[in-house]
Amino acid sequence: MEAILAVTIPFFALVLCGYLAAWRGVLPEMAIPGLNIFVLFFALPCMLFRFGSSMPFAQLIDPTLIGIYALSALMMVFVTVAATWRRHDDGHGVDLKNAAFGALVAAFPNSGFMGVPLLAALFGDRAAGPVIGTVLIDLIFTSTLCLAIAQSHLAVGGTAPAHPIAGALRSMRGAMTNPLPWAIALGAVFAATGLQLPGPVAQIIKMLADAATPVALFTIGAVLWRAGQHAHTRTPVINYLPVALIKLLIHPLLVWSLGMLARKAGLPVPPFGLAMLVLAAALPSASNVSLLAERYGADNGRIARIIMASTTLAFVSFSLLAWAFR
Template sequence: MLSVLAVTFPFFALVLCGWLAARVGVVPLSAIGGLNTFVLYFALPCLLYRFGAGTPLAQLLDPVAAGVYFGCALVLVGTVVLLRWRRWGWSDASFAALVTAFPNSGFMGVPLLVALLGDASAGPVILTIAIDMCLTSSLCVALSRLDAGGASGAGAALRQAVRGMAVNPMPISIVLGGLASAFGWQLWGPVDRTVAMLADAASPVALFTIGAVLARSQRNQHEAVAVGEYLPLALAKLLAHPALVWAAGTLAMRLGLPLSPFTLSVLVLVAALPSASNVAMLVERFGAHTGRVAYIILASTVLAFFSFSALVAWMV
């Protein structure tokens, strides 16, 4: 367990550093947007491109792993929406479902799992990022609009989500990395070194930014959120989600489907990550309950230090 904590502690410590820096004002709230922009548009796309280019295409397009992971996301989203929509409405229930099913695989998952399991884990992690950003997010955004305009509102929201995905540098970098892997493309030396420098900056800056974003979300809340409204969903993210992926993956292997134990371990650990901080930005954009989502992200991030480390110690 101590050897696992030696790996996971620095990642969560960087999140804490970002949170403290924003809370005490060392990092102004106005600067957090710049940090986010650097990570989302420069550092993280370069990291995803490099790992994608160095990963066999079969791992990036693994249909069994994709089916297991997305199937579990659908079950989790459907369960949360069905349990909450009558009380909260479609919008709040849909984004609560998204933050429960969407792990922080981009900002935290890639560097953390590569540090724990090696470069071979990058392919399955990148696959989950693509699924969450392109499919799970689009589905939840469409469901969130059923309050406003029924099927027509959901269709408009889905089109908006697809347009946003088309200009998002993270999916684009995954596609480019996959093409580079498939065709053996190599970047010109100076460009490759530039991309490498940006990729090396992704992990520390992304983790620091997670903490700063959480602190900003807390400071922007003007109403209390009951523990019962966010803690069960945070626990569902950290416990039910990985358990569901493990059960589905184990069933797939027993049915003889080509899913390796290593890939399943990566999928389970991705599902055990805390909620993605960028869901808070989607919630603000679509006018849902920001406080509840912010608390789910915060609670899952704090608790994940213990739950994720314990799961790694048990599985690895």
């Protein structure tokens, strides 16, 4: 356990540093979007490219693992929506739009900003392959599905015609403009073809990739603080804590169960790859979903509290699960 905590404590401590820096005003709020842009468009793509280009394609994109994780994401979305969507005449319920965004944070772990570097630090670089696959599923499939459900909110209680298909297409376009899938794909091309970058370019990529982990973790904390500042409502504990627990407990259990069923069905499920999927599912919710909720007019206060609760509790739950797999 001491070896696990030697890795997880610094990771979660950097998240806390980012939160405290924003809270105390050391990091101005106007600087937070700049940090986010640096991580999303520069540092993290370089890190994912380096991991992707350094491992065999079959290790990076395993169809069986991808299928297990995609099915678990689908089930997580519908289970969370079914568990949280209810009439809100009394002001305390959760409408379909907010149930969909709650499902997104329940099914979308912080694999990019936190998961890839954390699991690579715990289990070696080969852990990055399965986790990178989860990033693709969440960016392209899970987000698109949840936004389509959120757009259908108008059809069951809104005041204007619903366009869930248009919402799904909009989400798909957003995923295609996200640099992370393209960085993964480019890394896979280099891995498959044996191409090498010129020395100076490779050094630039390395420098940016090395900056990804500390800046990303610091940014998570700052984004969490900002989300709390822009919350417009007070959210009852019953509306956010159960979703955080679903994220941290039910999601990894579901991934593990589906993996065991697939193995019994005779599918080639690598034990190490499945373990990494389970640990990825046990990560806290993706912090940037709060920005997405704000953009779509959802209850970003509730989403921010789910993310904050899952991030706080994950220090214990994730550390215990990583120790068990170790």
